[in-house]
Every structure is written in structure tokens, then in C-alpha cells.
Amino acid sequence: MxxxxxxxxxxxxxxxxxxxxxxxxxxxxxxxxxxxxxxDELAQETLLAVWRKAAxxxxxxxxxxxxxxxxxxxxxxDAARRARRVEPADDPSDAADAEPAPDEALVAAQSxxxxxxxxxxxxxxQAEVVRLSFFxxxxxxxxxxxLRLPLGTVKSRLRLAMRRLRDxxxxxx
Amino acid sequence: MTPPTxxxxxxxxxxxxxxxxxxxxxxxxxxxxxxxxxxxxxxxxAEAVGGALLSELAPADMAPDALDQALARIERPPAPVAxxxxxxxxxxxxxxADVLTAAARRKRWAAPGVWVAPVTRDRRTGExxxxxxxGRGIAVPRHTHRGVEMVCVLTGAYDDRGDQHxxxxxxxxxxxxxxxxxxxRDGECVCLIAADNALVARDLIxxxxxxxxxx
Numbered sequence: 001m002x003x004x005x006x007x008x009x010x011x012x013x014x015x016x017x018x019x020x021x022x023x024x025x026x027x028x029x030x031x032x033x034x035x036x037x038x039x040d041e042l043a044q045e046t047l048l049a050v051w052r053k054a055a056x057x058x059x060x061x062x063x064x065x066x067x068x069x070x071x072x073x074x075x076x077x078d079a080a081r082r083a084r085r086v087e088p089a090d091d092p093s094d095a096a097d098a099e100p101a102p103d104e105a106l107v108a109a110q111s112x113x114x115x116x117x118x119x120x121x122x123x124x125x126q127a128e129v130v131r132l133s134f135f136x137x138x139x140x141x142x143x144x145x146x147l148r149l150p151l152g153t154v155k156s157r158l159r160l161a162m163r164r165l166r167d168x169x170x171x172x173x
Numbered sequence: 174m175t176p177p178t179x180x181x182x183x184x185x186x187x188x189x190x191x192x193x194x195x196x197x198x199x200x201x202x203x204x205x206x207x208x209x210x211x212x213x214x215x216x217x218x219a220e221a222v223g224g225a226l227l228s229e230l231a232p233a234d235m236a237p238d239a240l241d242q243a244l245a246r247i248e249r250p251p252a253p254v255a256x257x258x259x260x261x262x263x264x265x266x267x268x269x270a271d272v273l274t275a276a277a278r279r280k281r282w283a284a285p286g287v288w289v290a291p292v293t294r295d296r297r298t299g300e301x302x303x304x305x306x307x308g309r310g311i312a313v314p315r316h317t318h319r320g321v322e323m324v325c326v327l328t329g330a331y332d333d334r335g336d337q338h339x340x341x342x343x344x345x346x347x348x349x350x351x352x353x354x355x356x357x358r359d360g361e362c363v364c365l366i367a368a369d370n371a372l373v374a375r376d377l378i379x380x381x382x383x384x385x386x387x388x
Contacts, residue, residue: 011244018240023232030233040236044243051247062217066224073192073223081196084297115225134226137193140184155184162183162215169218 002064006054018047021065025072031135032076042079046072063112080137111172118168126161129154174266177209177341185323185345186212190219197293197302197323197367200269201343204325204365207267208341265328265363266340272327272365276304286311292365302367307331309362312355322346322368329362331355 004013022043029039049071050057057067119127132143144154181189181202188194189202206213236242259273275292282288286308293302304327307313324344331338333354338344346352356362 011247014244014247015240018243021227022235022239022243024227024230026235027230027233028227031230039233040239043235044239044246048243048246063221063224065228066217066221069224069227070220072227077192077199084295111221112225112228115221116229119222119225130222131226133187133193134191134223137191139193140188158187159183162187162219165218165222166215169221170214172218172221 002050002054002057002067003059005051006057014047014051017050017064021050021068022047025068028069028072028135029076032137034076034079038079042072042075045075049075063115065112076137114169114172118165121168122161122164126157126164129157130161133158174208174340176211177205177339177343179336179338179342179344180209180212181205181323181343181345183215186215187219190216190223195298195300195367196295197300198321200272200293200302201323201325201365201367204266204268204272204327205341205343209343212343262328266326268327268365272304276363280304280306286361293367298369300367300369302365304363305366306361306363307356309356309360310358312353315351315353317351318346318348318368319370320347320368322366325365327363327365329360330357331362331364332357 001010001013001017004010005017025046026039026043029042030036034042046068050068053071057064062070119130122130129143129147132147133140136143140154140158141151144151147154185194185198185202189199194202206216259270259277261267261273262276272292275290278290280288280290288304288306290304290306291301292304294300309329322345324338324346326338326340326342328340330340331354333344333352337357338354
């Protein structure tokens with residue numbers, strides 16, 4: 001769908017993409033503490049950025065959900081920095097990624113399914129801290145306090161989860 | 174350029190991917206990512222996890238006219254932002270343009286052979302990021318840290334407790350680290366650094382402490 005937007009400015013494809021992702025991006029923003037109006041606004045902004053940047057989307061590099069997640073995350077960071085008056089240093093959306101070598105390129109068609117399967121294969125306590133950390137911008141110490149766990153336990157669960165995901169999905173990234 | 178040998182922890186990479194790293198520390202981490210294919214791959218992996226988790230979220234109700242509003246805004250594209258006209262430095266690793274701007278415009282000499290250039294400042298937390306240039310062979314006075322300081326070498330090299338750090342190398346130093354890093358004989362070393370507090374001096378010879386506190 002993103003390719004159709006890039007190639008033809010396909011509004012039907014945009015509406016379908018909006019219908020699927022905007023409510024989920026809004027849900028993400030709400031979980032991270034945005035009020036409903038701001039969450040709505042940031043969800044719209046995210047999908048508008050998808051429209052504008054569609055030509056830059058590289059399906060060999062990331063699944064659509066991954067790309068949309070990074071756009072939503074960066075817009076949330078921007079909004080928070082504006083509110084906090086951080087002196088701007090740069091645009092976080094032009095992240096200085098190293099160009100992936102061709103043999104490292106993501107095969108996007110199956111990648112999201114594989115990521116979900118890998119997440120589902122994690123021990124429950126590891127999956128829990130991964131999920132909580134993505135739906136929070138709190139430091140690990142606060143996440144640990146919410147779970148009534150020592151900080152070291154939360155950190156080791158995250159490390160173990162990353163190691164396992166890397167073993168299972170290393171060929172994707 | 175050889176790939177870096179000193180890397181961020183998995184928790185730090187995950188913090189970056191989930192958007193929980195503070196502004197200055199994000200910038201330092203991005204400088205490392207630009208030089209490190211392995212950590213970039215880990216960040217992409219963590220972002221793919223973020224994407225999968227986003228897809229699994231229960232949808233929230235959008236405002237009824239949200240799609241119409243979005244379609245109307247498509248008609249009014251934002252004014253293009255002019256790219257800053259700063260040329261990359263030949264002997265530095267690739268860094269975001271504003272880091273180069275800071276190096277060119279806000280450089281202040283702190284002592285002979287030592288300069289500082291502020292890059293970002295978070296008014297809420299007090300976190301700052303800055304460039305620190307130290308001439309060849311010069312050692313930074315012994316010090317420790319409050320909270321976690323993140324450092325990425327942009328050019329040159331320094332020796333820290335017998336361990337050499339080269340361009341692209343990343344370090345996380347906390348209060349457990351007391352050190353006296355010394356720039357190697359090869360030439361000036363420039364690092365991008367983010368911390369909540371300026372250095373905490375142990376033996377205050379003083380040539381660098383005061384200027385750093387005033388960043």
C-alpha cells in the first residue's frame with residue numbers, strides 16, 4: 001500500500017492504511033500518556049508523514065509496521081521536546097543509520113510474522129518487560145518498581161530477550 | 174574505517190529503539206550507530222519488535238473526521254526545510270549536521286589544547302550534550318560521574334585504563350568509574366558527550382573543571 005502511495009499518490013490506499021494504523025498509533029500514544037486530543041493529532045501526523053515520505057520507504061529494509069512505529073516514535077519525541085523546550089539539535093527522523101549490506105536486508109513480507117512468532121516464543125516474564133518497556137518512556141528503574149522487581153532482574157530479562165531475538169531474527173536485521 | 178570495538182549495552186540500544194533515551198544521549202548513540210553496522214542491526218531488530226507490538230495493539234477510536242482532516246492536509250504540504258549548509262569533516266565519523274554546526278560556531282577554548290562546544294540542553298532535566306576536543310597527549314584530570322555519561326569518539330583516540338578508544342567507540346561511564354583518560358600521541362581527539370552533570374573532579378588541578386561547569 002505504501003508503494004501505491006509513493007507511485008501514484010493513491011488516496012484509496014492511504015485511506016486503507018489510515019484505517020488500519022491510525023487507531024493503533026493513537027492507542028500507542030495514549031499508552032505513553034498523551035491526552036486523547038494529542039494522541040489523535042499525533043496519529044494523524046504519523047500517517048501524513050507516511051504519505052509524504054512514502055517514496056523513502058524501502059520494503060527491503062523494514063516491514064511497514066516497523067517503519068510506521070519509528071515515525072510515530074519520532075513524532076512523539078518531537079512533541080515531548082517541544083513541550084520541554086529542549087534546544088533543538090537535529091531531526092531525529094533522519095537517523096544516521098548505516099546502510100544495510102544487501103545480504104542483511106530485511107525480507108519484509110514475512111518479517112513481521114517472524115517477529116511476532118519470536119516474541120511469542122520468549123519466556124513470559126521476558127516478553128512482559130519487553131512489552132512494558134515499549135509502551136512506556138520511563139527508565140527501567142521505574143518499570144522495575146511497577147513490577148516490584150529488582151532493577152537487575154528487569155535488565156537481565158531485557159538482555160536475555162534481546163539475545164534470544166537476535167538469535168532468532170538476526171538474519172532479518 | 175574499522176568498525177568500533179566498544180559498544181552500548183543492549184538496554185541502551187533498546188532505550189533508543191523505544192524512544193526513551195534523553196535528547197543528548199540519543200545524539201551520542203546515533204553518532205555510534207552511524208559507525209557501527211552491528212549495533213544498527215540490533216536497533217533495527219528492536220524497532221521491528223516495536224512495529225510488531227504496535228500492530229498488536231487494540232485500535233483506539235479516532236475522531237470521526239480524522240481521515241477527512243488528514244486528506245485535507247495532504248493538499249497543503251509543509252514548506253520544505255532548507256538543509257543546513259555544513260560540510261562533513263574528512264577525519265570525523267559521520268555525525269548529525271547540528272553537531273558539526275556546534276563545532277563550527279560554539280567552540281570555546283577551555284585551556285591550551287582543550288575546547289568545548291555545547292550541542293543540546295534539556296531545560297527540564299539539565300541534561301547537556303557537548304563536544305570536547307583535547308589535544309594530543311593531554312590527559313583529562315582524574316574524575317568520576319554523577320549518573321550515566323555517554324561518550325562517542327568522533328576523531329582521534331584516547332586511552333582509558335589501558336584500553337584504547339577509537340572513532341565510533343562508545344562508552345557509558347557512571348559513578349563507579351573513576352578515570353583519567355589520556356589522548357594518544359597521534360593527534361587531537363574529539364568526543365561527543367552527554368551527561369546530566371558536568372564532570373565531578375577528584376583531584377582538582379582545575380584547568381578543565383570550571384569551563385565544563387559553565388557549558
